[in-house]
Structure formats: structure tokens, C-alpha cells
Amino acid sequence: MTEAVPAIQTLLEELTKLPGIGPKSAERIAHFLLAGDRKVAVTLSEALRAVVERIRPCRECFNLTEGDLCPICSDRRRDGGIVCVVETPRDVGLFERAGTFKGVYHVLGGRLAPLENVGPDKLTLTQLVQRVRRGGVREVILATSPTLEGDGTALLTSNLLAGTNVSITRLARGVPSGASLELVNSQILADALDGRKAF
Amino acid sequence: MAAERATALVIRGTDWSETSRITTLWTREFGKVRALAKGGRRLQSSFEVAFDLLTVCEVMFLRKAHGGLDLLTEATVRERFPQLRTDLRVLYCGYYFAELLADGTFDYDPHPQLFDATLETLRKLGNPTIDRPAAVSAFELVWLRELGYSPRLEECAVCGTPVEAGVRVPFSPSAGGALCPKCAPSTADRRWLSADGRATLGRLATDGDTLPAGVRTELRQLLSQMVSSILGRRPKMLAYLDGVG
Numbered sequence: 472m473t474e475a476v477p478a479i480q481t482l483l484e485e486l487t488k489l490p491g492i493g494p495k496s497a498e499r500i501a502h503f504l505l506a507g508d509r510k511v512a513v514t515l516s517e518a519l520r521a522v523v524e525r526i527r528p529c530r531e532c533f534n535l536t537e538g539d540l541c542p543i544c545s546d547r548r549r550d551g552g553i554v555c556v557v558e559t560p561r562d563v564g565l566f567e568r569a570g571t572f573k574g575v576y577h578v579l580g581g582r583l584a585p586l587e588n589v590g591p592d593k594l595t596l597t598q599l600v601q602r603v604r605r606g607g608v609r610e611v612i613l614a615t616s617p618t619l620e621g622d623g624t625a626l627l628t629s630n631l632l633a634g635t636n637v638s639i640t641r642l643a644r645g646v647p648s649g650a651s652l653e654l655v656n657s658q659i660l661a662d663a664l665d666g667r668k669a670f
Numbered sequence: 671m672a673a674e675r676a677t678a679l680v681i682r683g684t685d686w687s688e689t690s691r692i693t694t695l696w697t698r699e700f701g702k703v704r705a706l707a708k709g710g711r712r713l714q715s716s717f718e719v720a721f722d723l724l725t726v727c728e729v730m731f732l733r734k735a736h737g738g739l740d741l742l743t744e745a746t747v748r749e750r751f752p753q754l755r756t757d758l759r760v761l762y763c764g765y766y767f768a769e770l771l772a773d774g775t776f777d778y779d780p781h782p783q784l785f786d787a788t789l790e791t792l793r794k795l796g797n798p799t800i801d802r803p804a805a806v807s808a809f810e811l812v813w814l815r816e817l818g819y820s821p822r823l824e825e826c827a828v829c830g831t832p833v834e835a836g837v838r839v840p841f842s843p844s845a846g847g848a849l850c851p852k853c854a855p856s857t858a859d860r861r862w863l864s865a866d867g868r869a870t871l872g873r874l875a876t877d878g879d880t881l882p883a884g885v886r887t888e889l890r891q892l893l894s895q896m897v898s899s900i901l902g903r904r905p906k907m908l909a910y911l912d913g914v915g
Contacts (some may be wrong), residue, residue: 475696491687584909585906585910586765586768586772587907588906617726617762618722619723619754622755623755623758624759626755626756626758630758657747658747
């Protein structure tokens with residue numbers, strides 16, 4: 472019967488627009504928000520409004536930030552000479568959680584996928600080239616996904632940076648640390664063999 | 671649901687959830703198949719990493735009886751084309767083939783010769799000395815032939831009257847071939863096809879190794895127009911192919 476209430480119906484429709492949320496999940500979330508402490512719903516709506524109004528791309532790297540520069544670009548302890556090129560702000564979070572990278576990032580805003588109408592003009596490639604040309608960058612790490620589209624994006628980026636004197640590297644691919652060989656698939660093994668290095 | 675086995679080229683894919691993927695496969699046995707791979711994004715699954723674009727794989731799937739997505743149960747990588755990852759021009763050609771197969775064919779309408787031609791062309795494109803526009807044109811001609819739209823060069827595409835051999839003729843991409851003097855004036859998209867272009871077009875599908883410089887631009891434009899006419903729109907990837915030569 473909740474579907475008959477317009478406000479709830481609107482909420483359900485909006486929730487189902489979120490990734491991974493189907494009609495049943497949307498209904499569960501809506502009932503949770505309505506049945507319990509309604510302050511939870513208010514806090515959630517304020518948090519949503521805050522990110523929509525305050526969050527914008529970093530002027531330098533296009534990561535998400537509240538200010539002009541993101542915390543990583545503002546951090547003087549980071550090595551600005553090494554730029555890790557990633558597809559999305561989410562990828563920045565993944566690298567930061569790994570905790571080993573001390574350089575800075577450049578977020579492309581997606582990957583080259585012409586069949587899905589994502590061409591070079593939809594990515595922040597021009598800004599990356601300008602950033603490198605301004606100087607101070609020694610190495611650009613192409614950290615796009617190891618899929619055909621990710622590799623295509625890396626290839627295009629590499630071509631665009633070919634005229635600069637910066638070192639261009641690509642993430643290694645192969646067997647993950649801690650994995651048993653019998654559990655990895657043949658393609659990962661093939662990649663690991665291709666990318667083997669002196670020991 | 672019947673279990674089927676097929677050799678497939680991945681021509682489109684989209685993430686469905688954190689672990690699952692919807693993929694469009696161009697199979698040799700069944701033509702275009704759209705299927706859900708539950709767990710297809712996991713590294714450790716029964717799909718290996720077979721659903722990357724333009725990967726050839728052996729698949730097992732459960733065919734839905736009443737429409738909807740089929741269900742993939744197994745996939746093994748059979749072939750990849752390394753040059754797609756090292757040469758942007760080859761990658762764009764591969765995407766173009768995927769676009770024509772995904773948007774220009776029907777579900778469960780098999781064309782084994784088109785499947786074979788796709789793989790053979792992708793392999794050929796690995797050779798850096800290959801005449802790429804010739805390879806793309808030859809592929810387009812196979813695609814046109816398999817869909818029933820081979821350009822008619824010897825008789826009028828509108829009325830079937832034989833057209834004079836060995837000379838320049840009016841040609842209509844939308845009508846699908848040469849035009850006789852009587853039909854040409856009433857065909858809006860007519861253009862000229864040179865005698866050399868006509869001869870080259872005639873042999874390109876069987877001998878697609880070279881596209882002579884004198885007719886290259888003419889034939890690329892003409893084939894692009896034919897493909898666009900059949901798709902009902904200009905393929906997205908043509909702009910990229912034009913950009914890289």
C-alpha cells in the first residue's frame with residue numbers, strides 16, 4: 472500500500488536509480504528510514520545535500536574535494552613528480568587504502584569507450600598533458616584497468632604524452648601476492664609470465 | 671532451459687552488479703547472444719577473464735525459452751588479439767567491427783562466414799604492414815553480403831537492368847548499387863562510382879589485401895555511406911577510423 476503514497480513512491484523511484492538497488496531493496500531502505508529514528512533520514516538527506524553542493528573536482532587532479540585543491544594535492548609531503556593516472560575518484564581511494572603510493576594522482580573521469588560515447592574529449596587528457604608540460608613531473612603511472620578499454624585509454628594517454636620527456640609506466644599485472652597458483656586463471660598466469668622480472 | 675555450447679567473440683559488455691556482467695557475444699553457432707554472467711567480474715570464477723571486449727572464448731550458456739537474457743555458466747579464453755592493446759588504430763578497427771556486429775545483426779541469426787571473417791581480419795590487423803583501409807573495406811563487404819546487401823555492380827539496383835560494364839556509373843548507397851540511366855535521376859543519394867573503383871569493389875571481398883590509392887577515398891566514402899544507410903545512422907566508430915587513417 473505504500474506505493475499509493477506519492478512521497479514514498481517518489482522516494483522508491485529515486486532509490487532504484489542507485490546502482491545495485493532494485494525495487495525490493497528500495498522498499499526495505501524506505502521502510503527502514505520511516506520506521507526507525509527519523510533523524511537518520513534527516514541526517515542522510517543533509518549529507519546528500521552537502522556532497523552535492525560542496526563537492527567538486529580538484530583544480531589540479533580532478534579528484535573530488537571540498538576546496539580548490541584536494542587533500543592529496545595540498546599535502547607537501549606527497550611527491551608531485553610522480554603522477555598516477557586513474558579512471559575515477561574511487562580508484563584514488565583504492566590506491567590510498569593500499570598505503571604505499573606517495574605521489575599524486577590525475578583522475579581521467581572515465582575510460583576511453585567510444586562505443587558508449589566516451590571519447591577522448593570526455594576525459595581530462597588535455598589537462599593531464601598541460602600538467603605534465605608545466606614541468607616538475609618525472610613519471611606518469613598509467614593505472615587504468617587492465618581491460619581492453621583500460622589498455623586503450625593507457626595507449627591513448629601514452630601517445631598524447633609521447634612528445635614530453637616524462638617517463639611513462641604501466642601498472643604490473645599478474646599473480647596477486649598471497650594467492651595460490653592453482654587458484655589463478657590462465658590469463659593471469661600468462662600475464663605474469665610476460666611481465667616477469669629479474670630476481 | 672537448453673544448455674548450448676558456442677565459440678564467441680565478446681562485442682559488448684556492461685557491469686550489472688559488483689560481481690555480475692551482462693555481455694553481448696557474437697557466436698559462430700547462434701549469431702548474436704545476450705547473456706548474464708553471474709560472478710563474471712570475479713577473478714576466481716568459472717569465466718576466467720573471458721568477457722573482456724574482443725576476446726574469443728568458448729562459452730556454455732542456458733538459453734531462455736521466452737526471451738530475456740540467457741545465462742552464461744562457463745567461459746574459457748581461446749584467443750586474444752595483442753595488437754589491439756598496442757596500436758590505437760587497430761583498436762578502433764576492432765571497436766568498429768564490434769559496433770557493426772552488435773548493432774547490425776539480429777539475435778540468434780548465425781553467420782559463420784562473418785564470424786570467421788571477423789577473426790581473420792582481427793588477426794591480419796596484427797601485421798603492421800597491412801593495408802588497413804583495405805582490410806576494413808573487405809570486412810564491410812562481408813558484413814554487407816551476409817546481411818543480403820552486397821553492392822550490385824552489374825545491374826541497376828532499382829530495376830535490375832544490366833549496367834554497361836567497364837565505365838563510370840551512378841551509384842546509390844541506399845539502393846545498394848549501380849543505377850541505370852533511367853533510374854539514376856530519381857535516386858536522391860546517387861553519386862559517381864569510377865570504373866576503377868567499380869572494378870576494385872568487385873574483387874575486394876575475395877582479394878582484400880590492397881586498396882589502390884586512386885580509389886581509396888572514393889571507396890571508403892561509398893562503403894561508409896552504404897553501412898550508414900543500412901544501420902540507419904553513421905556508425906560511431908567511423909569518426910575514429912577517419913581520424914587515424
